[in-house]
Amino acid sequence: MCGIAGFVHLDPSAMPPAETRLSWLTAMTRALRHRGPDGDGHILEGPAALGHRRLSIIDLSTGGQPMADASDLAVVSFNGEIYNFREIRRDLTTKGYIFRTNSDTEVIVNAWLDKGPDCLDLFEGMFAFALWDKRSRTLFAARDRFGKKPFVYTLQKGVFAFASEITALRTLPFMEFSVATQALARFLSYEYVPTPQSIYKQVHKLRPGHYLLLRDGNITTAPYWDMPPPDPDTGQNEDELCERLRLLLAQAVKRRLVSDVPLGVFLSGGIDSSTVAAFMAGMSSRVKTFSIGFTEKSYDESAYARAVAKRFATDHHERILSAAECGGLLPGIVARFDEPMADPSIVPTYLLSKVTREKVTVALGGDGPDELFAGYEYFVGFNLAERYLRLPRMLRKGLIEPIARRLPQSSGYVNPRAVARTFLAGAAAPRNLRVQTWLSAFSPEAQLSLWRHPDREFLAPDSLYSPTTRLFDAFPADAPLAKVFYTFARQYMLDYILVKVDRCSMMHSLEVRAPFLDRDLAEFACRLPISMKLRGDKRKYLLKKAVADILPPEILSRPKRGFLIPAAMWLRGSLAPHMDELLGESHLKRQGLFDPKAVARLRAEHQDGTCDHRKELWTLLVLQLWLAEHNPGIA
Template identity: 70%
Template structure:
């Protein structure tokens, strides 16, 4: 796991002196030092400047980067891991490629020099890399199939610049990093900025499963992999499908155990992480597992992690914290993110990464099944909404809606009134917009009252949520539920879940691996009809059946909870000073972005418990904390 950065000077233009470019490149890699504390590499080669920060995982002695091939034809800077590098080395060596190291990095050079962009198909792993081909004067960059590893880029003044994080791009004085109001509105809708956009105008994230070519000043991007469409009913029995799934899971875990440093497993005690821990325990003697618990009983689930740890006799490490005091860490964590991201679980994820890094350098986690196996409650809700939308209008207006208004508000993890209100808001939305309506902090209607001067056209739902519509329509599955799953994987998981894990783990120089996002496993799951993922209201149906005899009793029947965070109370208590400061009338009037009266209403109603605005206020507070730290230039 590492950080990469660089820039390519325009074709035909004379670049600044090499020492000036080296200083700029060093500033970029310096901004990524947390991603790679074990070494720095800088290369100035003609118009190309490639930088690297290294977290040593494989071939500790000879794996430094940027790395060139034995003949000096190309050089690469790479972030991630290629899990099948040993078999690829044998394959490419048989074709005449000469290897000099035991590093997985070198197979990327071989894949490009022997097969060009088609060589990406052979790479199994998580990666973002940029490769400079000296002979053809071409920059070739790519991102892994699910976007585990980040890569942002921009072209300004003919210069192509790229980096693992936007903070590195900010070190280039010749780049203009301006934040349009439309990007802030997109963030308020999604709680993140969806790919390929970023918080800055003209700066983009490379889409997952895509590559980039830059030659003679011309940039092109293209896909090299896509999630398969659901296929017909399998010929195999359910028992045979379960057996195949178990074999693929075991293969995925085994691939991710390749490392020359200590590794462990994130263990929440849920189905997904427990499955990874169980399979790892069968391959490694006395694995280390890590979990976070809370002193408040209503938010603590550490007993489930201990149950699994006991079952498999792991070397379990647990840190018990006060959920109330964890809120004080929010400003520090938000400030270190290169883009604002309003997932409250960044706090425990940050702390989990911290305790894990004290013991190991690599951790396997359970990300992926909620999207691939339809594990979120939104999937059965999507089906339920289809039936609700068919009810006579008078039943909805005169019976159901009045009953919903009688439900109580609660500051706990589940607020019955908030859940019911949210369901009704999305139940009558178009299919493509339904789930995103449930996920959104601020819908288009809510944003109409929020902004002083909203970006033109953005208040129409089809503009505000255009990235979701594009993904939903692009996946040609006949089953709408499969399209929902695709959007979850390509948007929510990509920009919310994977960004959170990558940034929080890399803040502590910890590499996080996701076995469930293995290509072979994912393709198998994607091709299954929806009924193998959601059976009635039973989510992750086939996965549960496949691992039923593997896990302790009490784990399979647990509902999807995630990290339980008391955001509603945080906003009323320990974060109230920041709320009053950054969301107060004085600051908002001076800033000129938001309508102070509308924000004051949200704060007042939440504080008095007459309404639950935790989602809206948390999103606004995160945005304000990020703006206060990064101070971008806001443009209309």
């Protein structure tokens, strides 16, 4: 895993001297040093400039980048791994292509020369790359199928620039970057900015499963892969599907063990990471596993990880921390993100990555099954909402909803009144916005009172949530729940889960691989009938059945919970000074974005227990921390 950066002048006659361009390129790669501390490389080729920061994983001696083919027809800067590169290399060798290294990078340039954009169908891996074809003076860039690796770009003043992170783009002295209030509004609802938009109005994110071509000054993007819809007729019974799933899991894990440096496993003790650890233990001796826990028992789940480590005799490493003290790390972590992201679990993910990097350079993780095999409670909630809406209106409005408003409040992991309020709001929303309504920090209505000068047209649900409705409505499946699965993977997993893991791991120069996002395994999961994923209220139905004889019973039966984060505790404790400063009246008046009285009302209601606003306040605080650090202009 590495960092890539570069630019192309659309008008070569307007290029500055080579020394100037090289200094710009060097500044870009320097901003990505954390992604690749083992070396850097830079090349100027006509109007193109390609840079690279390397984290050495495969072919440690000859795998430096940017890398050209043996005939010097094309050169590439590549971030990620191509797990099946040896098979592709054998096929290309029989066609006469020459290889000078043992790296997966060289496969990309030769595959491009052989097939053009169709080469992407060959690659199994996680990747983002930019390739300059000297013959046609074309830039070809691509991002992997699920967007595990980032690719951002901008076109300004006759220069197309790209990078792994926006931080590198911002080093270019002649470019402008301003935050659009519409992007801020989307962030306040989604807790991230949905692809392809970014927090900056001049920057775009390449969609997953897409490629980009820059030729003759024109940019085109196109899909090369997408998630297939469910197939109601698999032609196999449950036992046969379980066997097929186990074979695909084994294949996916084995592919991700290709490395010339030590590997380990993120182990939370949940079904997903435990499954990865189990299959890896069957292929490697004394697997290294890593977890973190908290001294506060109500937030500590390290015992589950220890049980799995004992079952598979792993070399287990855990770090027990104080949850109360960890909140103080948030400002520093947020400052290093190139975009704001309000997932509280960035703190434990950052810490887990730090602990893991002390022993290994590559870790396998358990991301993906919640989206592909229906692991989230939201999916059960979607069906429950359908049944709820079939109840007589008198029963809903006259009895259930008044009772819901009187449920007790709690600052613990589950707040009964907040859960009921959120469920009812989502149930009342259109199907294509139901889950996003549940996920949102600020509803469109809440934002109308939050902003000092609200853009009422943009804050209408159809406009604010248009990224979600476009995905939902376009997916070619009849069942609404299948559309929910797809939208979840293409938004929440993409811009929330995968971004969190990429940024937090790369802060420690750690590569994280996701076996569940293997192409063959993912396509198998996508094509499963919904009943093989969600059966009644049983989530991950087929996955649990497939690993029932492998994992400890207590792991299979435990309820799904992500990193347990004491957000309410942090807001009242270590983060309180930041709340007072950044969400206080004087700062908000100077900033001019949000109504100080509206924010004060949120804080007061949360503090006195009238209403649980931890999600809204957390999101607003993260945004303010990020704005204070990056100080962007706001348009």
